[in-house]
Amino acid sequence: MGYCPQIRMAAPEKNREGRISRPAYPRERFHEGGGRTRMVTSARESARMQAVETAPLGRPALAIEGLSHVFGRVKVLDNVGFTVRPGDFTVLLGLNGAGKTTLFALVTRLYSSRTGSISVFGHELGRSAATALASMGVVFQQPTLDLDLTVEQNLYYHAALYGMARADAAPRLAAELGRVGLLERRRERVRQLSGGQRRRVELARALLHDPALLLLDEPTVGLDIESRRFLLQHVRSLCAGRNLAVLWATHLIDEADAESRIIVLHRGRVLAEGRVPELVARTGAADLGTAFDRLVRAA
Amino acid sequence: MTLVQYLRCLGGIVRREALRWLHQRSRFISALVRPLVWLAIFGAGFRFVLGVSIIPPYETYIPYEVYIAPGLVAMIQLFNGMQSSLSMVYDREMGSMKTLMVSPFPRWFLLGSKLLAGVAVSVVQAYMFLAIAWFWEIEPPLRGYLAVLPALILAGLMLGALGLVLSSFVRQLENFAGVMNFVIFPMFFASSALYPLWRVKESSLTLYWVCQANPFTHATELIRFALYGRFNPPAAAIVFGWLLLLMSLAVYGYDPGRGLMARRGGAE
Numbered sequence: 001m002g003y004c005p006q007i008r009m010a011a012p013e014k015n016r017e018g019r020i021s022r023p024a025y026p027r028e029r030f031h032e033g034g035g036r037t038r039m040v041t042s043a044r045e046s047a048r049m050q051a052v053e054t055a056p057l058g059r060p061a062l063a064i065e066g067l068s069h070v071f072g073r074v075k076v077l078d079n080v081g082f083t084v085r086p087g088d089f090t091v092l093l094g095l096n097g098a099g100k101t102t103l104f105a106l107v108t109r110l111y112s113s114r115t116g117s118i119s120v121f122g123h124e125l126g127r128s129a130a131t132a133l134a135s136m137g138v139v140f141q142q143p144t145l146d147l148d149l150t151v152e153q154n155l156y157y158h159a160a161l162y163g164m165a166r167a168d169a170a171p172r173l174a175a176e177l178g179r180v181g182l183l184e185r186r187r188e189r190v191r192q193l194s195g196g197q198r199r200r201v202e203l204a205r206a207l208l209h210d211p212a213l214l215l216l217d218e219p220t221v222g223l224d225i226e227s228r229r230f231l232l233q234h235v236r237s238l239c240a241g242r243n244l245a246v247l248w249a250t251h252l253i254d255e256a257d258a259e260s261r262i263i264v265l266h267r268g269r270v271l272a273e274g275r276v277p278e279l280v281a282r283t284g285a286a287d288l289g290t291a292f293d294r295l296v297r298a299a
Numbered sequence: 300m301t302l303v304q305y306l307r308c309l310g311g312i313v314r315r316e317a318l319r320w321l322h323q324r325s326r327f328i329s330a331l332v333r334p335l336v337w338l339a340i341f342g343a344g345f346r347f348v349l350g351v352s353i354i355p356p357y358e359t360y361i362p363y364e365v366y367i368a369p370g371l372v373a374m375i376q377l378f379n380g381m382q383s384s385l386s387m388v389y390d391r392e393m394g395s396m397k398t399l400m401v402s403p404f405p406r407w408f409l410l411g412s413k414l415l416a417g418v419a420v421s422v423v424q425a426y427m428f429l430a431i432a433w434f435w436e437i438e439p440p441l442r443g444y445l446a447v448l449p450a451l452i453l454a455g456l457m458l459g460a461l462g463l464v465l466s467s468f469v470r471q472l473e474n475f476a477g478v479m480n481f482v483i484f485p486m487f488f489a490s491s492a493l494y495p496l497w498r499v500k501e502s503s504l505t506l507y508w509v510c511q512a513n514p515f516t517h518a519t520e521l522i523r524f525a526l527y528g529r530f531n532p533p534a535a536a537i538v539f540g541w542l543l544l545l546m547s548l549a550v551y552g553y554d555p556g557r558g559l560m561a562r563r564g565g566a567e
Contacts, residue, residue, distance in 0.1 A: 130300060132403075134403040143393035143394055144394040144395045148319060161409075
């Protein structure tokens with residue numbers, strides 16, 4: 001079920017402060033309990049409401065400006081800047097060691113950025129970390145599920161980490177697991193699942209708290225063709241259907257389609273940014289693969 | 300974030316720790332068997348070698364097993380703290396630590412919750428040990444079982460915080476053997492867990508002061524006194540002081556901007 005499709009399709013209106021307001025959003029729900037009616041706002045709703053609704057009109061889902069990071073003497077990110085907008089499937093394309101994982105660690109606040117700024121729906125990560133983190137879902141490159149717990153125990157744990165009540169999490173869990181075709185296996189231990197199935201569980205988990213921004217760091221590494229295809233299609237459909245902003249890091253050129261926005265990251269620097277046809281035209285190449293090669297060679 | 304949401308987060312972290320403990324049967328069994336082996340073998344072997352005079356909180360001569368029981372309870376908590384630390388390093392290597400760290404709750408709260416979760420597990424283990432130890436004629440007064448609870452929580456928090464600090468310093472799982480050799484064993488042996496400090500003082504004044512400086516000694520004494528219904532204010536104050544110090548170090552170690560995680564680079 002999930003509230004998000006109906007909400008996101010509702011046309012945003014501009015209020016006097018120039019901020020988006022979504023009057024159709026069911027911010028408060030009424031529960032019957034103990035013989036009297038009480039008003040409840042779920043954690044998930046309030047977190048996303050705070051992030052999305054207080055964002056000034058036209059603000060991107062993710063905005064990175066002048067971001068640099070060093071490990072010792074090695075500069076792994078150098079003045080990186082780009083934006084990701086709602087509904088965009090943005091591919092962060094780079095070879096191994098380009099700085100993609102470090103960038104993800106900075107955006108998810110695993111590391112702190114000392115230079116530059118990262119904003120999520122206008123909320124600067126350094127100042128409003130809770131609001132920014134509550135509105136993003138993350139699938140890390142490395143598997144992060146607890147193998148000894150069942151699928152649903154892993155997901156309920158994640159829900160708790162976002163302050164969600166079990167009653168709110170249960171229908172979301174069923175919906176997201178249903179979408180990735182693993183609802184029947186919810187009571188099995190993660191250890192019993194294949195690599196592709198574990199990845200699908202991780203995707204369902206990342207979407208459990210209904211984020212408006214989804215970050216995926218090389219999510220198809222080690223997956224077979226079928227699992228890769230499923231994951232790509234699923235995330236693209238979320239992008240289109242839910243107006244979800246997606247940042248998909250990869251070194252696989254074929255994971256970008258014609259509609260994707262591309263950010264080419266090489267040795268910690270952004271070499272180019274734009275839609276696939278723009279990049280191809282700009283480099284005078286026949287396809288994205290050649291365009292990427294030319295950009296990297298020229299750097 | 301509201302108070303209810305904070306409580307849900309804490310509940311989720313405690314629940315996960317409990318589930319992991321129950322699912323890892325070997326950890327469950329070894330946590331219980333280890334102190335019992337000490338009690339059955341070490342206690343029985345040394346009862347005729349080491350005499351224990353009447354010292355507070357005991358009011359009469361006691362068998363050696365009775366003396367070491369509180370030390371073994373503290374040992375359960377020490378091992379549990381190190382086990383939590385080990386699982387933090389494992390989680391970091393396996394990646395599941397990231398799940399915790401990207402939660403929108405403040406990092407100090409997440410680490411504190413993780414600590415409380417470990418303490419909850421260690422308290423259950425301690426009571427299970429005390430229940431079995433009753434058959435070894437370790438029979439503290441009934442109120443002692445209740446009075447020991449706050450002592451177990453405070454000692455568990457301090458030893459768990461030590462584990463957190465170590466997990467922020469220990470880079471790889473393989474380095475954990477060093478933790479066993481250089482932290483757990485010295486802490487356990489250079490304390491009042493196995494022999495009273497007045498005996499240590501008789502043999503070596505230096506070792507006596509080492510034992511006094513060891514926070515594990517004070518955790519043991521806090522538990523020993525509480526188990527016999529008595530409060531030991533100096534031990535409580537020292538354990539609390541160590542808790543504050545170690546927790547501050549742990550928060551520093553896990554701070555994304557200043558701590559070791561930022562310096563470590565690719566390890567996370």
